[in-house]
Each structure stands twice: as C-alpha cells, then as structure tokens.
Amino acid sequence: MTKKLAPILALLALALPGAGRAAPVKIGFINSITGPEAPIGENLTNGVELAVEDLKKKGIDVQVVRQDDTGKPQVAMGAMEQLATGDEVAAVVGPYTSATANAVAKLAQQYKVPQVVPAAAKEEITRQGYDWVFRLNAPAHVYAQSLIDAALAFGKPKSIAFIYESTDFGASVAAAGKDYAQKKGLTIAADEAYQKGAPDYRSTLTKIKAQSPDLVFMVSYVADAILLMRQSREVGLKPQAFLGGGAGFDTAQFESEKDISTHVLSVTQWTPEIGTAGSAEFAKRYQAKYGKKPTYHAACAYEATLIVGEVAAKAGGDRKKIREALAAGTWNGIMGDVRFESYEGFTNQNRLVMPVVQYQGGRSETVYPAKFAKKKPVYPFPGWK
Amino acid sequence: MNVFVQSVISGILVGGVYALIGIGLTIIFGVMRVINFAHGDLLMLGMYATWLVFTKLGIDPFVSIVITAPLLFLFGAFLQRVFINRVLNALPQNQILLTIGLGLVMSNSVMLAFTSDYRILTTSYSSSSFHVGGISVSQPLLYAFLITAAITAALYWFLMSTDTGQAIRATAQDRDAAQLMGINVRAMSVLAFGLGSALAATAGALISPTYYIFPQVGSTFTLKAFVIVVLGGMGSVVGATLGGLIIGVTESLAAVYIATGLKELVVFVLFLALLLFKPAGLLGKTRA
Numbered sequence: 096m097t098k099k100l101a102p103i104l105a106l107l108a109l110a111l112p113g114a115g116r117a118a119p120v121k122i123g124f125i126n127s128i129t130g131p132e133a134p135i136g137e138n139l140t141n142g143v144e145l146a147v148e149d150l151k152k153k154g155i156d157v158q159v160v161r162q163d164d165t166g167k168p169q170v171a172m173g174a175m176e177q178l179a180t181g182d183e184v185a186a187v188v189g190p191y192t193s194a195t196a197n198a199v200a201k202l203a204q205q206y207k208v209p210q211v212v213p214a215a216a217k218e219e220i221t222r223q224g225y226d227w228v229f230r231l232n233a234p235a236h237v238y239a240q241s242l243i244d245a246a247l248a249f250g251k252p253k254s255i256a257f258i259y260e261s262t263d264f265g266a267s268v269a270a271a272g273k274d275y276a277q278k279k280g281l282t283i284a285a286d287e288a289y290q291k292g293a294p295d296y297r298s299t300l301t302k303i304k305a306q307s308p309d310l311v312f313m314v315s316y317v318a319d320a321i322l323l324m325r326q327s328r329e330v331g332l333k334p335q336a337f338l339g340g341g342a343g344f345d346t347a348q349f350e351s352e353k354d355i356s357t358h359v360l361s362v363t364q365w366t367p368e369i370g371t372a373g374s375a376e377f378a379k380r381y382q383a384k385y386g387k388k389p390t391y392h393a394a395c396a397y398e399a400t401l402i403v404g405e406v407a408a409k410a411g412g413d414r415k416k417i418r419e420a421l422a423a424g425t426w427n428g429i430m431g432d433v434r435f436e437s438y439e440g441f442t443n444q445n446r447l448v449m450p451v452v453q454y455q456g457g458r459s460e461t462v463y464p465a466k467f468a469k470k471k472p473v474y475p476f477p478g479w480k
Numbered sequence: 481m482n483v484f485v486q487s488v489i490s491g492i493l494v495g496g497v498y499a500l501i502g503i504g505l506t507i508i509f510g511v512m513r514v515i516n517f518a519h520g521d522l523l524m525l526g527m528y529a530t531w532l533v534f535t536k537l538g539i540d541p542f543v544s545i546v547i548t549a550p551l552l553f554l555f556g557a558f559l560q561r562v563f564i565n566r567v568l569n570a571l572p573q574n575q576i577l578l579t580i581g582l583g584l585v586m587s588n589s590v591m592l593a594f595t596s597d598y599r600i601l602t603t604s605y606s607s608s609s610f611h612v613g614g615i616s617v618s619q620p621l622l623y624a625f626l627i628t629a630a631i632t633a634a635l636y637w638f639l640m641s642t643d644t645g646q647a648i649r650a651t652a653q654d655r656d657a658a659q660l661m662g663i664n665v666r667a668m669s670v671l672a673f674g675l676g677s678a679l680a681a682t683a684g685a686l687i688s689p690t691y692y693i694f695p696q697v698g699s700t701f702t703l704k705a706f707v708i709v710v711l712g713g714m715g716s717v718v719g720a721t722l723g724g725l726i727i728g729v730t731e732s733l734a735a736v737y738i739a740t741g742l743k744e745l746v747v748f749v750l751f752l753a754l755l756l757f758k759p760a761g762l763l764g765k766t767r768a
Contacts, residue, residue, distance in 0.1 A: 129595045129596050129597065130596050130597070131596070131597075131598050131694065133595065133596070133597040133598075134597065136538075165596065230643035261741060267569070287739070287740045287741075288739075288740065288741050289740045289741060290740075290741060290744075295490075295494060295690075295731075295732075295735075296616065296740075297490040297732070298487045298490055298731075298732045298733070298736040298740075299735050299736070299740045301483050301486045301487060301490070301736065302483060302735075302736045303481070305483045317598065318598040318600060321600055321695075322600075322690075322691075324607070325606055325607035325690075326607070326618075327608040328607040328608075328609075328617075329608070329616055329618045330486075330609070330616050331606055331611065331616050348600075352602065354607060354618075355607055391655040396543065468604070
C-alpha cells in the first residue's frame with residue numbers, strides 16, 4: 096500500500112501547486128437574516144454585498160462568511176464561536192441588534208477577534224473597555240439627544256412621555272432620553288416599557304394621552320413601530336411631536352404606511368441626501384440594484400465592511416494587526432469621517448452626528464441639524480387625518 | 481373616568497377574541513378530554529391563511545373567514561381522524577405529547593415556507609376608530625367583536641337546539657352513555673375537533689389586522705387559551721366566553737393602572753387566586 100501511496104501524493108503535490116497561494120481574507124458577518132428584525136437585516140446584507148463588490152474593484156478579495164442570528168443573543172453567540180474558532184475569520188462585522196451585539200462583544204474580547212459593530216445603539220457595547228470591539232454608529236445617548244435637541248429647536252415642549260420596548264435597545268435609548276430630558280428641564284409625563292410581542296398598546300397609549308404630553312418618545316423595532324403608530328391614531332393621541340428613536344421608525348415599510356408615518360420625527364445615522372463623499376452614488380446604486388431606498392443600516396454595514404476589508408487585506412488576515420490598524424486609522428466615506436476614539440468612558444467609538452428626519456408626504460426629509468437640513472420641519476404635529 | 485371606560489372597552493373588545501379561542505379549546509376538551517397544545521398553532525395557521533388570501537386574492541380579512549374557517553375545519557377533522565383518534569384511550573401524557581408534536585410540525589413547516597419574518601396586514605381601516613363621546617373604539621377590533629358575538633350566539637344555538645349539537649354535548653357529558661344511546665361518538669369527535677380548529681382559525685383571522693403574524697405566535701395564544709378555559713371551567717362554552725372577557729378587561733386595566741410590563745403578571749395572579757377558591761373554574765363542574 097505504502098509503495099503506491101508515495102507516488103500518488105507526490106503527483107498530487109505537483110498538480111496542486113496553488114495550495115500554497117494566499118487565500119482571500121475571510122470576514123465573518125453575523126446578521127438577523129431571518130426572524131423579527133429580518134426586514135432591517137436585509138439592508139445590512141445588501142450593504143455588505145455592495146461593499147464586497149467595491150473591494151473587488153480595488154483588487155481586494157474578501158470572502159464573507161455569513162451567519163444568521165435570528166435576532167436572538169444566544170444564537171449570535173453560537174455563531175460568533177463558529178466564526179472565531181471553526182471558520183477562523185480575520186474579523187467580524189455585526190451583529191445588528193443591541194442585544195446580540197453586546198453578547199457577541201464579550202466573545203470578541205474573549206477570543207481576541209476584532210469586531211466592528213455597524214448599527215447597534217446600546218451604550219455599554221463600547222463602554223466595557225473591550226479593545227477588540229469597535230463601533231461605527233453613534234450610541235444610544237446620541238439618538239436621544241439629537242431628537243430632544245431637534246424638538247427644542249422647533250418649539251417649546253414642556254413634557255415628554257416615553258414608550259419603549261424592553262430589550263437592550265429600547266431600554267438604553269429611553270434611559271439616555273430620560274436623563275437628557277431632565278437635564279433640559281422637561282417633565283417626564285410617562286415611562287412605559289412594553290414587552291416585544293405584546294402588541295396591544297391601546298390602554299398604555301390611552302394612559303399617556305390622559306397626561307397630554309407635549310412630546311411622545313418611542314423606541315421600537317419594525318413591527319412594534321407600525322402597530323404603535325396605528326394604535327396612537329386609533330386612540331387619538333396628539334402630542335406636539337412623535338419622536339421615533341431610529342430602528343423600526345427608520346425603515347421603508349414604516350415610510351410606506353403614509354396614514355401613520357406622516358410628520359413623525361425619527362433620528363438616523365445616515366440619509367441619502369446627507370452630502371458625504373459618495374452617499375448619493377451609493378443610494379443610486381442601491382436603488383438600482385435592490386429596487387428600494389437604502390436605510391442607514393445599509394450605509395453603516397457598507398462602510399464597516401469596506402473598512403474591515405481594506406484593513407484585513409493589508410494586515411494579511413492577522414487579527415492583532417487588524418485591531419491595531421482599526422484603532423489607529425481614519426477613513427472618509429459615506430459615513431463621513433470615521434475614527435475609532437476613546438473618550439468619556441467609551442472605547443473605540445466613532446463620533447457620528449445623527450441627523451433627524453421627518454416623514455413628509457410619504458418620504459423622509461432631513462430637518463435637523465441645520466447643516467444637513469433639506470426641508471423645514473412641520474411642528475407641531477397637525478393631527479390625524 | 482375617561483381612561484377607565486376606554487380601558488374597559490378595549491379590554492372587552494380584545495376579550496371577545498380571546499373568548500373565541502377559549503371556546504374552541506373547551507369544545508375539544510369537553511368532547512374528547514384531550515388537552516390540545518396545538519390550539520395556538522391552529523390559530524397561527526388561520527392567520528397565515530388570511531394573510532395569503534389577502535395578499536394573493538385581495539380579499540378583506542373579515543370577509544375571508546368564509547374561506548379560512550371551512551378550510552381549517554377540514555384540516556382539524558383530518559388531524560382528528562388520522563392522529564388524535566388513535567390516542568383517545570391513551571394516557572393523558574401521551575395525548576399531550578402528540579398535540580405538542582403536531583404543534584411543532586405546524587409552526588416549523590410554516591417557518592420553512594414563509595420564514596419567521598413578521599408580516600403585517602394593512603387594510604384601509606387598520607388604524608381607524610370610531611369616536612363616541614370622547615372614547616375611541618378601534619374599528620377593526622369592533623368588527624372582530626361583533627363577528628365573535630355573532631359566531632358565539634350561532635354556536636350556542638347550534639349546541640342547544642340542533643340534534644347534532646345536542647349529540648356533541650351528550651358525548652361531552654358521558655362518552656359511553658352517549659354511545660349506548662346510539663350516538664356516533666367517533667363522528668362527534670371529528671366534528672368537535674374540526675369545529676375547535678375552525679374557531680381558532682376564525683380568531684386568528686379576526687385579530688390579523690391588529691397583530692403581527694409570525695410562525696411562533698401560537699404559543700402565546702395557547703397559553704392564554706388555557707388560562708381562559710380553566711378560568712371559565714373546562715368544557716363550558718359560556719365559561720370560556722366569560723373567561724375571555726375577564727382576561728381581556730383585566731389585562732387592559734392592569735396595563736393602565738399598574739404597568740404595561742406587568743399586565744400578564746396580574747392576569748396570572750388573578751387566575752391563581754381564583755383557582756384557590758374555585759378549583760373547577762367559574763362555571764365548571766367537578767367531574768365524577
């Protein structure tokens with residue numbers, strides 16, 4: 096047997112000389128491909144796809160290993176372990192939600208795999224001193240501050256009611272909001288956390304309506320956002336403004352429900368009209384390829400993948416070198432200037448300014464801050480038709 | 481005062497739909513003594529059927545009940561003939577395992593077919609309401625309640641006044657005696673399961689304009705259905721109706737006066753308290 100084996104092996108070694116050639120750099124991508132956040136996850140997937148195309152044009156060959164976390168932290172953790180130890184990726188982009196991203200961050204630090212979070216809001220993700228975790232998007236307190244600052248710039252509200260979903264995302268944005276509202280002298284008229292998947296908010300909204308708050312601050316994912324607004328309309332809730340904290344309030348689905356989305360203010364990480372380098376072309380390309388407008392999730396995922404892809408290729412797939420390059424580098428793309436800094440208790444956090452949009456006539460228009468604003472805001476809320 | 485009346489009204493409207501789910505479950509239990517853990521999944525199938533009919537054929541969810549209810553009736557009858565009938569004399573644990581298994585197959589098949597993305601039905605009246613004296617009454621919920629009331633009344637008439645209905649009640653009272661009296665108890669079992677499924681599907685169709693649709697939605701409702709059925713007394717249709725309304729109103733009031741996040745807790749505490757004083761439920765009879 097051995098007499099035959101050796102020549103066969105030698106033949107194989109000659110026939111496959113390319114086995115020694117460098118393989119494309121492997122990047123892990125954890126996302127909510129199915130599950131309740133799938134509509135948003137789709138945007139991230141598309142953003143990553145466009146980034147891979149662009150990287151190829153620059154001669155960088157990136158192999159994206161996708162993992163579906165179905166929106167659940169336990170599944171995301173399993174996916175991360177698979178990517179870190181089984182697929183041995185150079186770096187990870189994602190996941191999407193705050194709960195999953197936070198769970199994965201711990202593993203990224205443990206397995207020493209660089210992780211770039213594209214769109215998760217929870218403050219703690221980059222407040223734990225994890226030097227292997229980087230976040231591209233602005234954290235929760237910026238969501239809250241931008242919205243409240245906008246409302247204060249448009250009018251003179253005195254009270255604010257909070258209704259939010261009770262997982263990491265909703266709780267952190269609402270907590271930041273309550274904090275900031277108090278600092279700005281607003282009274283908190285109501286503070287209602289609801290369970291995801293308990294879609295009857297009528298009694299809660301009636302309770303809030305009875306307090307007649309000037310502002311209603313909502314933090315929800317897709318399905319809840321639509322139902323909350325539908326039921327607000329049913330109940331006849333009429334504050335000076337509805338403030339939607341990103342995520343569910345920032346999707347094409349929500350935009351298309353004109354009956355309920357008109358005049359709602361939402362905060363976002365990026366808009367197609369924002370005017371940063373390449374934004375308009377990105378939006379046009381996305382629209383042409385996928386038939387719909389890109390959300391900020393797509394832009395964040397795109398930029399994150401571009402950055403990680405370039406850095407990983409230059410570092411030859413070495414995780415430590417990638418981490419160092421991410422910590423030291425600066426980039427300028429559709430998300431504007433990107434730099435992962437450590438400040439005020441945050442580690443490796445990019446300082447992003449979040450524009451505030453308002454849905455007018457079925458389209459989202461940027462209304463704040465002044466340097467990004469394209470249209471004048473409609474304030475106060477004129478009422479339901 | 482306004483807030484109180486508003487919550488009670490919302491609670492009654494939602495409670496009506498809960499009652500429909502409970503009635504379906506209680507009929508199945510009454511006739512076959514089978515605890516149907518797949519009841520919520522039958523509701524889920526009803527929701528998906530409604531969604532399919534709405535998106536592919538453009539038929540309004542309330543109107544499409546005439547299509548989805550008979551469809552799910554046949555499906556329920558099929559389940560009974562092929563699966564449930566074989567375990568009618570088995571240990572209750574085995575019956576439960578069977579229905580749980582059926583439920584799992586149903587929810588996972590739907591997940592394979594449609595993925596677990598949340599679906600939302602948008603009709604022209606999805607967010608409309610009637611305003612009566614400062615109280616706003618949700619349009620879709622009101623229609624759902626009226627249809628539920630009509631169905632419950634029709635069901636009650638069927639069970640009380642028709643031969644088949646009385647045969648079902650006889651089978652529920654005492655299976656062996658009914659068989660001795662010449663009632664085809666096997667046919668009654670098939671009928672009961674079909675009816676229970678049709679009611680669950682109808683409940684699903686009724687709440688689809690105001691809820692989101694996804695494969696795992698069944699489990700929340702199975703749990704609610706059980707609480708309602710036990711609260712009202714197992715086997716009692718009137719009890720299930722009452723139970724549904726009570727749960728609906730309790731949830732609604734708890735959300736307003738205690739906290740939204742604790743409303744389920746209040747329902748269960750109430751349920752436990754009631755069972756301590758009346759173990760057979762409100763209208764249940766202690767069985768021999």
